[in-house]
Amino acid sequence: MRTHYCTDLNEENVGQEVVLTGWANSYRDHGGIIFIDLRDKTGLIQLTCDPEDSLDAHRVADGVRDEYVLIAKGVVRLRGEGLTNPKLKTGAIEIIVKELKIENKSAATPFVIGDSSVGEETRLKYRYLELRDPSMYETFRLRSKAAIAARNTLDANGFLEVETPILTKSTPEGARDYLVPSRVHSGEFYALPQSPQLFKQLLMVGGFDRYFQIAKCFRDEDLRADRQPEFTQIDVEMSFCDQEDVIKVAEDLLQAMFKACNIEVNTPFNRITYNDAMELYGSDKPDMRYDLKMVDVIDIFERCDNEIFTKIAKKPHTNRIKALKVPGADLVFSKREMKGFEDFVREFGAGGLGYFQMKEDGLKGPLTKFFGEDDINLIIARTELQVGDVIFFGAGDKKTVWDYMGRLRNYIAEHEKMNLADPDAYEFVWVVDFPMFEIEDGRVKALHHPFTQPKDTDKDDIEDIESIAYDIVLNGTELGGGSIRIHKQDVQEEVFKLLGIDEEEAAEKFGFLLDALKFGAPPHGGFALGFDRIMMLISKKSSIRDVIAFPKTQRASCVLTKAPSAVDNNQLRDLHIRLRDKPLK
Template sequence: MLRTHNCGELRLADAGKEVTLAGWVQRVRDRGGILWVDLRDRYGITQLILEEGTADPALIDTVRGLGREFVVKATGKVKEREAKNDKLPTGDIEIDTTAVEVLNKAKVPPFLIEEETDGGEDLRMKYRYLDLRRGPVRRNLELKHKMAFETRQFLNAQSFLEIETPVLLKSTPEGARDFLVPSRMNPGEFYALPQSPQTFKQLLMVAGYDRYYQIVKCFRDEDLRADRQPEFTQIDCEMSFVDREDVLNTFEGLVRHLFRTVLGQEVGEFPRMPYSEAMSKYGIDKPDIRFGMEMSELNRVAQNKGFNVFDEAELVVGINAEGCADYTRKQLDGLTNWVKRPQIGAKGLVYVKCNEDGSYKSSVDKFFGQEDLKQWADELHAKPGDLLLVLSGEKDKTRKQMGELRLKMGTELGLRDPKVFKPLWVVDFPLLEYDEESGRYHAMHHPFTSPYKEDLDKLTDAPGEVRANAYDMVLNGVEVGGGSIRIHDRAMQQLMFKHLGFSDEEAKEQFGFLMDAFEYGAPPHGGIAFGLDRLCAVFSGVESIRDFIPFPKNTSGRDVMLDSPSKIEPEQLTDLHIKVDIRKEDKS
């Protein structure tokens, strides 16, 4: 080994020891007669010290020639620091340096490799190998490592087996877009990279491996945002001979274990909330329950008063922003403009100030009197000093718009503390949802989710009312996991495919292997998959999962460090039996 210790482990108890460290030069401070070097590795920072008149002049010259990010080996004796640094674990000691060897020189990095950097996101992504040296990024990856380690510890203790499933699969029409891989040995045919190991883990249940898990890479060719990447990591799990409560209790246990071992915290109850309640009270199927501000329908008290905007609406809905009656006109105009953005899509916003003297002031005083506005306030449980915010329109769209406004107000009012954790299960999702563009029903989760038995008679006449035996775990307004009890018999699976618009031939071509397997003794089974990167982000109180992926893609799905995706040589395309029609631009 080139070193006896790392740069994060030496303490005052080590004083007097002769040690050798190796790492990267974070900075050199030259105060004339004394030089200090901050030497950094993955474990921390240790200060080296050299004094003119005591240290070898050649050594002093070597150290003065060091630049940022030079890789060096340093030898010396541990001693107590005169000016201690309580911000560093090694801040009580320094190394009285007797030798420094430059192992490799470095160009001046394009940004500061420190806790706070001057590098923008694009620059740091281009030089990601340098960004990975920074403390915040390193700590994120250490957290992800610990989350994966503790997940394995918990599931192994629960008799789960970690089993790998294939990466080259068959493309299926349901779900997000697949990433496709051409087959050289099978001209004109393609593999797909897995969006999840769903069918394979069900086949493992048929095979008798009643408790399976895998920490697995998955791929989805979809538009990116803060909580999405083309490739991401799932904690994928499946169990046999279980019902919904068995699955929920098992994985509540996993999440409690992660909070306890990773964050040193205990979390409270995991309430169960039906999908219909989540949508009516919060306007979203992943509600943030760290704060109240629940939505209330106002149709009964706000319609038929001559205000056409409300009278013609399918839904009039409001929230109560407690203590916000002192919002200025500028603030209210800002909220109105915010909900009218294309991303939200509302046509306007109505407000009511509940004044301290018991009167009301609204943006629609022309249409509603004091008694009318008092009814609104009563519906929203408002008191003097509160602010009512009201939207109207088509039911589903208006609920979602108000759900977004609720989250914005929660953020503005400091009600979404990232250090407070409130989990819940959202259950009883619709089995199917209608897609206007394709003109047919699609599975809200996936086509292998079982319906509630008591709802089966609605499949033909009212398919949108059939509930799924599905569940999502939501943590602080983020869906961190989702799963369901699966269909496990051929007849039911065929019926499901029929209602999803598959012909018998299409169902057999796409999923015949699974339906055939169900005829050989498939047990009742169900499971769940957690987004490991999302879990890490919520645990850390950040929005972007990119912070927990060593080499992420940017918002355009590109790796700017590798400059990929990239064009392929014609010879490679020929080997893959792919013809590309490259036509010269018409200059005319």
């Protein structure tokens, strides 16, 4: 039907007869000559409909309106001196239309294609219209290229693509499951997989050696910019490997995906331990594009004359007092703005936020009166203060201090007066040596998942047990991670015991995995990468909703199809379900 896409044409095609198809992006009548910007997936080109060239084409053009579907036949011509449009890839040429056909008309659209000011609810309700924007097509072209590169790279490294079940068993760890009622088994439910974790381990037991899958996963959790109820991950598992083997595969994979999107990244990536990430950056996904580090000053504060600080400082195992130096902050931030930083951290559990300013005549600030001259000099030396710098102090229990000081670090770095994060930089970092367990509300939980291999379980404090786990972080966003798995039944049972899962519960919920480990399970490990998050960063979008063709809103609804929706009583009856406020008839 067409001979070319719009932006395939250039000055070399002048004089050629072509047939183009697409949508009318705009329409202009200039004294009897009608100009139409024709748009297809590649971009725009100008159609010129002059009655001297074709009365019939001009008559048809007079009836064209925005978003009409057109088929145009004509000859490529240079626009001429002074008439070019440098904003368009095809701005040096135009099509002199000989034949024009309105293939289909369009109702008035609720927004102009490409208008980024339109509210998200409207854009998602008419997502198929938003997708007409060539910039959207470019996003999904990159996504396709990255997916193909991932498959090709893993295939070249001996990995086999295997699909795992979507209807599976609900397990107690992680986020809430999406449940699917069974019509055949009254009162019983399938769960949609949060990840293919158990199945990929079973594939290793089955001797497949190297597996991958670009898998759909589902989690019923509170949403934000980098979360969706259904998302895509690149899932990889391999046998007879150690952490270094797995990391090498992951780095090769990421390098190939970014290269397919015309971004060169260098390997190997930097590494940092979980403990250093928390102590220095207050986050297990630190943004390494800027060098703002927290410094431990709890020993200095233990000697100060402020009882609040000294009380905190007497428990260095569970508490922290951290200093965050911000170079040049005293020269750009007002006292009101620095008071705003305190209001910010209070939202995340901080009792307050102290700060010192480094002036020409020394350290200034309301807290200096609590310190002797030697300790003032020690603070200056330890934090390497220069004139114009500010140091902010956070004090309290370590997890709370890590959290709000880490958030403050990012908040200040991204402030319009600082702009420390280079938008064109790609700073990868592996976070390794994660704790195996964490305690929440008095309950022991697996920090990653209960199938992670611990380094050893012989520690006095359960939170000191480390695991062979690793996360990959890019510009402060966790792309994914993985671990070496437990492949021996006795170790898995010991971990279940530490998690408070007794033999009966373990057998009920994970019996099939425990059974499999009896039959010569090989050492194995792997990783999973959030494909949507990767594409969000590659295409420089602010939300993964922008890189998913038909995403859900932050309330986990689809405004396009109006899902979720009510179903009729016959369907509920077949599934043996009765709604509390809607009895079956």
